[in-house]
Amino acid sequence: MPATRSAAVVPAKLSRELRRHIRDIPDFPTKGILFRDITPLLANAVAFSRAIDWLSRRYRGVRKPDAIVAIESRGLIVGSALAYAMGIGIVPVRKQGKLPHKTFRAAYSLEYGTNTLEIHCDALRRGAKVIIVDDLLATGGTVGATVRLVERCGARVLEIACLIELTALQGREKLSPNPVTTLLQF
16 A cells, blocks of 8 residues: 655644653553653643644645544544634544444554444535544554544545654554644654
8 A cells, every 4th residue: 555645744843842742651551552642742832732723724725624523532632622723613533332323333453452433423514524633643543443434424534633643653554545644753
């Protein structure tokens, strides 16, 4: 499968600034995993604002989506801020059993297990253009399942945006041909 092209080049100064607010947590959630914790970034108003401002400027105008589709749980935080900054709605994608209405469901694998995501069947109108937002791109399983859910709703993915990408896990390649933008790569 061909590699997905990078959707945007993030300014080096912004990447350096944001990287200072990422904390490494070894052996979380399971032994052998190095967790990239974004909570220090979220807690820093200036750094978090700069990340959201950069993304919102990217998607204004001709590229403006109809909605942000945000993945539980940290993706909902980032996606909500981005949707607010852009003046558009947000559609949550949640783990199985967390949404109260009729849903579409997609199973996926991740670097330390498996899970199922859901989206409300009526969350997106047919033909809607969306940006999928999550905090981190690892193996591409979670985002890939979300792409399938968006397509099942009849909507179209304009781009995938994540704060962090773990490049060694090659998740970006599994999301081709969807463009992917990440602010930080580890």
